[in-house]
Amino acid sequence: xxxxxLLAERAGLVEPVLKKYARCNVxxxxxxxxxxxxxxxxxxxxxxxxxxxQACGKDFKKILPAAASVELLHTFTLVHxxxxxxxxxRRGRPTVHAKWGVELGILVxxxxxxxxxxxxxxxxxxxxxxxxxxxxLNVLVEANHLLQEGQMLDMLFEKREKVSVEDYLDMIEKxxxxxxxxxxxxxxxxxxxxxxxxxxxxVYGKDIGxxxxxxxxxxxxxxxxxxxxxxxxxxxxxxxxxxxIVHALENAGAGDLKVLKGIxxxxxxxxxxxxxxxxxxxxxxxxxxxxxxxxGYIREAKDSLKVLEDNEGRKGLEAIADYVGDRVF
Numbered sequence: 364x365x366x367x368x369l370l371a372e373r374a375g376l377v378e379p380v381l382k383k384y385a386r387c388n389v390x391x392x393x394x395x396x397x398x399x400x401x402x403x404x405x406x407x408x409x410x411x412x413x414x415x416x417q418a419c420g421k422d423f424k425k426i427l428p429a430a431a432s433v434e435l436l437h438t439f440t441l442v443h444x445x446x447x448x449x450x451x452x453r454r455g456r457p458t459v460h461a462k463w464g465v466e467l468g469i470l471v472x473x474x475x476x477x478x479x480x481x482x483x484x485x486x487x488x489x490x491x492x493x494x495x496x497x498x499x500l501n502v503l504v505e506a507n508h509l510l511q512e513g514q515m516l517d518m519l520f521e522k523r524e525k526v527s528v529e530d531y532l533d534m535i536e537k538x539x540x541x542x543x544x545x546x547x548x549x550x551x552x553x554x555x556x557x558x559x560x561x562x563x564x565x566v567y568g569k570d571i572g573x574x575x576x577x578x579x580x581x582x583x584x585x586x587x588x589x590x591x592x593x594x595x596x597x598x599x600x601x602x603x604x605x606x607x608i609v610h611a612l613e614n615a616g617a618g619d620l621k622v623l624k625g626i627x628x629x630x631x632x633x634x635x636x637x638x639x640x641x642x643x644x645x646x647x648x649x650x651x652x653x654x655x656x657x658x659g660y661i662r663e664a665k666d667s668l669k670v671l672e673d674n675e676g677r678k679g680l681e682a683i684a685d686y687v688g689d690r691v692f
Contacts, residue, residue, distance in 0.1 A: 364682040373413050374406040376424065380431040381438075384478040395463055395471050399438050402454040405690075407575075407683060408433045408546045414683070415550030415564055418668075418676030425489055426553050428482040429499060433546045435479035436507060440514070440542075442472035447518065448601060452594075479503070483549075491553060499549045506545035513537025517603065521628065525612075526604040532573065539579075540572025547680070563670045567680065570664035575687045577657040580605035581650065582690075584641050596637035602628030606656065611649040619643045661688045 378400075385396045409430035413423040423430075444450075445458040446468050452458060460468030483503055486496045516534040520526045547568040551561045583598045584607070598605055604612075608627065615623060623643055626636045644650050664684045671677040 364678055366682045366686040369679055369682065370406055370410050373410040373430075376413075376427060377406060377409045377430050377434060380427045380482070381434060384428070384431055384435060384482045385475060387474070395459065395467060396474055398456075398459055398462065399442050399453075399471070399475070402456050404438075404454065406434060407687075408437050408542060411543065411546040411568070411680070411683065412550040414676050414679040415547040416554040416676070417550075418564075418671050418674060418680055419551050419554035419556040419560060420672065420674070420676075421554035423550075423676070426486065426491075426550065428485050428489065429549055429553055432479045432483035432503060433542060433549065435475050435482060436503065437542055439472045439475040439479065440510060442468060442475065444514070446472075447514075448597070450597065486553065495553055495555070499552045502545050502548050502552065506541040509537045509541040510539075513539070513541070520604045521602040523604070526609050528606065528609055531604060531606050531609050535573060535576040536569065539576040540569050543572035543575060544568030560670055563667045566667040567664045567684070570660040570667070571684050571687050574657045574660040574664070574684075577606055577653055577660075578688060578690060580607060581653055581657075584637070584644070585650070596632065596634075596640070599627060599637055599640055600630050600632050605653075607644050607649040607653045610652050611644050611647045614649070615643060615647050619647065657688055661685065 381400050382397060385400060386393055387396065412426065412430040412433055416426050417423040441453065442459050445453055446460045446465055450458055451461040458468070459471050463471075480500070480503065483500050484496065486499070487493060513534050513536070516530075517538055520530070520534065544565050545568070547564040548561060551564050556564075580598060583595060583605075586595055599608075608623075611623060612620065622639060626632050626640045629636065632640075641650075661684050665681055668677055668680055671680075
């Protein structure tokens with residue numbers, strides 16, 4: 364299955380719905396609200412909502428507002444993350460706050476945040492009962508709470524002297540995994556799937572969420588900056604404790620450890636500093652360690668789909684699991 368084609372097709376369906384709910388009908392404001400949406404992206408989360416619904420045997424085109432809701436919430440987090448991380452570029456374009464200022468950047472994020480819940484509530488007008496919509500809404504609210512907790516932990520970890528592998532996994536499950544898990548769960552709930560299938564899809568979502576963040580961490584250090592859409596080494600300069608870095612800090616020799624600590628968190632670290640940092644992680648085996656963990660989560664995610672019928676929705680979910688581990692941007 365051609366995953367890029369699949370994502371593009373689903374994105375094409377969701378795109379006008381995203382703008383429908385983001386729009387406020389004031390041209391200058393709409394420009395700001397549409398800016399992070401028009402920056403593009405993989406649209407994996409809305410695709411997962413639609414595919415999980417399809418995998419459960421229902422018409423995914425009836426739940427487009429639900430698919431839009433998770434992407435709007437995700438886009439809100441990106442706008443605010445860019446402010447907190449002081450990133451001036453995302454996906455090759457200026458970030459919202461870089462273009463219009465921090466104050467308006469915060470407000471744009473807030474507007475996208477509220478529109479996410481409006482989109483999901485509107486599922487009641489698409490022939491879905493209050494009970495299933497309320498259940499889906501509860502999933503989104505819980506995911507939102509946990510992802511904010513994960514973001515706070517991520518920031519606190521930058522200042523913590525020691526972060527364990529367990530700490531890191533808990534943080535990324537909340538920061539990244541919960542919204543991906545919520546995406547497949549919402550699709551299954553609205554499709555009327557039974558509890559066993561919903562629980563299996565939650566496992567799938569959690570596992571590919573963990574794998575997605577690990578791959579993102581890997582790309583931040585190993586990708587081509589042009590295709591990645593933001594500067595390579597941003598996590599190192601920000602002092603983030605990714606799985607690779609946690610592993611290296613636990614396993615590097617005294618000399619290498621001194622070099623790592625000298626570069627980690629240095630906002631002015633040069634390209635050579637980042638290359639030296641990467642070389643040490645390679646020598647210590649931290650990059651390979653991260654890749655092995657990532658591959659394990661992908662395998663587990665695909666195994667959890669065995670309860671589903673062998674249909675196009677399931678095949679799409681399997682293909683996205685493979686894509687998450689193989690993506691280069």
